Amino acid sequence: MESAFSSQNRLIIVSNRLPIVLSKAQDDEWQVEPGSGGLVTAMAPVLKNRGGVWIGWPGNMEDDGLDTEDLLAKQTQKFGYHLKPVSLTAEEIQKYYKGFANEIIWPLFHDLIDHCNFDPIYWEAYREVNRKFAEVTIKDNRSEDFVWVHDYHLMCVGEELRKMGIKSQVAFFLHIPFPPPDVFLRLPWRFQILNALLEYDLLGFQTLRDRRNFMQCVRIMFKEVRRFGGGQVFRLRIGKREIRVGAFPISIDYHEFSRTAATKEVADKAWYIHEDIPKGKIILGVDRLDYTKGIPQRMKAYQNALRRFPELRENVTFVQVVVPSRRDIPEYEHLKEQIERLVGEINGEFTRSGWVPFHYIFRSLDRQELVAYYRTSEIALITPLKDGMNLISKEYCASNQDGNGVLILSEFAGTVAQFQKYALLVNPHDIEGVANAIHQAYHMPEDERKSRMQRLRLNVRRYNIFWWVDSFLDAAIAKNLDNFPLLEDYVPTQQTAES
Numbered sequence: 165m166e167s168a169f170s171s172q173n174r175l176i177i178v179s180n181r182l183p184i185v186l187s188k189a190q191d192d193e194w195q196v197e198p199g200s201g202g203l204v205t206a207m208a209p210v211l212k213n214r215g216g217v218w219i220g221w222p223g224n225m226e227d228d229g230l231d232t233e234d235l236l237a238k239q240t241q242k243f244g245y246h247l248k249p250v251s252l253t254a255e256e257i258q259k260y261y262k263g264f265a266n267e268i269i270w271p272l273f274h275d276l277i278d279h280c281n282f283d284p285i286y287w288e289a290y291r292e293v294n295r296k297f298a299e300v301t302i303k304d305n306r307s308e309d310f311v312w313v314h315d316y317h318l319m320c321v322g323e324e325l326r327k328m329g330i331k332s333q334v335a336f337f338l339h340i341p342f343p344p345p346d347v348f349l350r351l352p353w354r355f356q357i358l359n360a361l362l363e364y365d366l367l368g369f370q371t372l373r374d375r376r377n378f379m380q381c382v383r384i385m386f387k388e389v390r391r392f393g394g395g396q397v398f399r400l401r402i403g404k405r406e407i408r409v410g411a412f413p414i415s416i417d418y419h420e421f422s423r424t425a426a427t428k429e430v431a432d433k434a435w436y437i438h439e440d441i442p443k444g445k446i447i448l449g450v451d452r453l454d455y456t457k458g459i460p461q462r463m464k465a466y467q468n469a470l471r472r473f474p475e476l477r478e479n480v481t482f483v484q485v486v487v488p489s490r491r492d493i494p495e496y497e498h499l500k501e502q503i504e505r506l507v508g509e510i511n512g513e514f515t516r517s518g519w520v521p522f523h524y525i526f527r528s529l530d531r532q533e534l535v536a537y538y539r540t541s542e543i544a545l546i547t548p549l550k551d552g553m554n555l556i557s558k559e560y561c562a563s564n565q566d567g568n569g570v571l572i573l574s575e576f577a578g579t580v581a582q583f584q585k586y587a588l589l590v591n592p593h594d595i596e597g598v599a600n601a602i603h604q605a606y607h608m609p610e611d612e613r614k615s616r617m618q619r620l621r622l623n624v625r626r627y628n629i630f631w632w633v634d635s636f637l638d639a640a641i642a643k644n645l646d647n648f649p650l651l652e653d654y655v656p657t658q659q660t661a662e663s
Contacts, residue, residue: 259289298324433536465598
């Protein structure tokens with residue numbers, strides 16, 4: 165898809181974090197390294213190709229004496245775009261990020277209401293920090309800029325920019341799910357959040373389900389709303405304002421993962437992995453440490469499969485990679501302890517001479533090592549309790565060079581809308597159902613595995629990260645929104661991949 169968006173329109177990305185990590189070297193000098201995470205994986209290659217500005221918090225505290233702006237200015241050539249910092253205090257990080265964003269919005273939008281802490285102090289900090297982001301964004305703003313705000317941390321930035329008189333288009337994309345009305349309406353600041361979202365010119369969601377949930381909430385709280393059109397993107401009119409609302413499933417740079425998987429370095433690493441795990445097939449799980457990822461439930465399903473299907477013993481090995489996250493939050497530390505306890509239980513029950521059933525890796529993997537695991541694992545078990553999209557599942561497919569892998573996918577991952585015909589779908593709460601899927605994947609004939617994986621790879625190749633960005637930007641300026649069909653109607657073919 166070739167974007168009609170002009171190269172003269174400077175792209176301004178606004179997100180909670182900049183795509184970098186600040187750290188001190190041994191000589192006490194600050195250094196800048198590329199960051200990680202779904203948004204960075206998705207947006208960094210796009211912005212590097214287009215140029216533009218990325219605005220966000222650099223990760224240091226406002227009172228540490230670091231001249232962040234000067235340090236980041238030196239990195240522009242290296243990154244291919246400008247980096248603009250938003251300075252935050254330790255108290256703001258505690259109340260806005262750890263508080264409102266991650267103790268209220270994150271669990272609420274993942275339907276985990278019992279994890280919410282509706283402290284009113286958090287809301288005031290959230291509004292103030294969103295105002296800070298808006299102040300940095302509007303500085304040096306040009307009317308032809310396209311401002312693209314990302315994710316649940318910054319839902320009120322558009323409203324603040326309107327108050328400041330911004331002239332350029334302002335859009336928002338939500339990377340996590342949007343909850344149904346019976347969940348969203350429990351938020352004490354439901355009207356303020358919804359009203360702030362309706363100040364954007366374009367609102368993007370991961371799936372049609374999320375968009376539908378949003379629309380149901382809007383209709384309940386704004387009786388005068390009128391909708392025009394259907395398709396992937398439609399227009400919404402409330403009073404004098406007109407907003408475009410669409411579903412845009414985020415993706416990855418397919419060719420980067422595919423090329424990386426084909427390199428000799430990755431092939432060698434993949435060979436060593438299977439040399440260390442010589443018996444049978446590898447089942448792979450890769451997740452950030454988070455209670456929404458369903459890691460304990462997945463482990464119990466594997467344990468159940470080993471108990472009920474003796475032929476799996478010594479013929480499958482589970483490798484679970486857990487990337488450290490939010491270690492200072494007690495709930496996450498308890499989750500880590502639960503995972504480690506289950507590792508001990510499974511290995512204590514089933515380990516035999518020459519075979520350890522569960523391998524646990526608690527660290528980040530570099531790109532080559534991660535892709536090597538993707539390439540060499542015959543089964544990927546991706547079973548979040550709820551996920552906006554889940555790029556791990558797409559990375560696995562893009563890296564599956566032999567086309568021989570099987571993807572077992574949660575019904576509650578956003579990816580299911582695209583992958584439902586060719587992945588094995590499971591309810592992550594159904595321990596025996598997931599165990600049955602592991603058994604089915606293990607016994608799946610080679611021709612079926614290859615056929616399913618070929619279709620999954622074609623889908624990721626067609627709907628890659630560049631398609632996602634172009635689709636979103638074109639939706640902002642398109643005169644005829646009927647050109648955006650429902651994505652779920654698309655079934656990839658060999659001819660499509662070659663076009």
